[in-house]
Amino acid sequence: MADKALSYLLAEKVDSIIAVSLYPHYSRATTGSSVNHLKKHLQKLARNLPLKIIDAYPDQPEYIKALADSIHAGIGRFDGDDKTVQILYSAHSLPVSFIRDGDPYVDHLNRTISALEKLTGLRGKLCFQSKSGPVEWLSPSTPEMLEQQAEAGTKNLLMVPISFVSDHLETLYEINILYRDKAEKLGMRLHSTQPLNDHPQFILCLKQLVLQALMDS
Structure with a gap:
């Protein structure tokens, strides 16, 4: 859950977070609710920690x-x-x-x-x-x-x-x-068809999304 993940990251002394949704298509019912959950716990644990959200990538x-x-x-x-x-x-x-x-x-x-x-x-x-x-x-x-x-x-x-x-x-x-x-x-x-799970191209997609977010910031 978000609180446990954040607690682990804070213990590792991270100075920023990039959150990648595993929903490629944004909806307030899926990515929206997950991001809100994350932000709620981040506000409690480390409200000043920079957070960048990758909330959709439908045609990556x-x-x-x-x-x-x-x-x-x-x-x-x-x-x-x-x-x-x-x-x-x-x-x-x-x-x-x-x-x-x-x-x-x-x-x-x-x-x-x-x-x-x-x-x-x-x-x-x-x-x-x-x-x-x-x-x-x-x-x-x-x-x-x-x-x-x-x-x-x-x-x-x-x-x-x-x-x-x-x-x-x-x-x-x-x-x-x-x-x-x-x-x-x-x-x-x-x-x-098989869901992507750990398909190498999908893992590469996630990697490239994170690298691009780092470059943009």
Whole structure:
């Protein structure tokens, strides 16, 4: 947690902090809340310590290359017949009210997809997973998209967890179990790209973000 991390850094006598969000696409619900949490504890422990935030990097070149690599590997699971594979970009959903209030999350997603499709030459469709509660959420939802693809006669789906950089509940269970089972019942084969985790290009992305922040400061 932020308080323990800050306590460790202060014990190491750091004189400034660069915080890098592991959400490439900014939203007040994700990066915003995490940054607020960090600032709250920094205010308590060392309010004068300089803090620089890297809060988004939707089209950072090494990040895009890492995603492209995972897509090419994912398509290879369909025996290389990429003409028959529909790519679905599945992002964590948000209430529509966030976007109406100016949250850049969807714009950031579209920047990533645009850069990615320019690099790969492959087109996909954006959908949203993990909604909860009675408010209006971003659409189409991923389950709705699966049904639309089945009605369109699609047979092979490559799911790209576009807003997730590491494995967790939404990738391991929601995509690779729930959505795969749903696709199978609808007569389709679904594979998912691997989240970036420790992909060398993604680690290089983080390194370059930090080095650039140091240069800028």
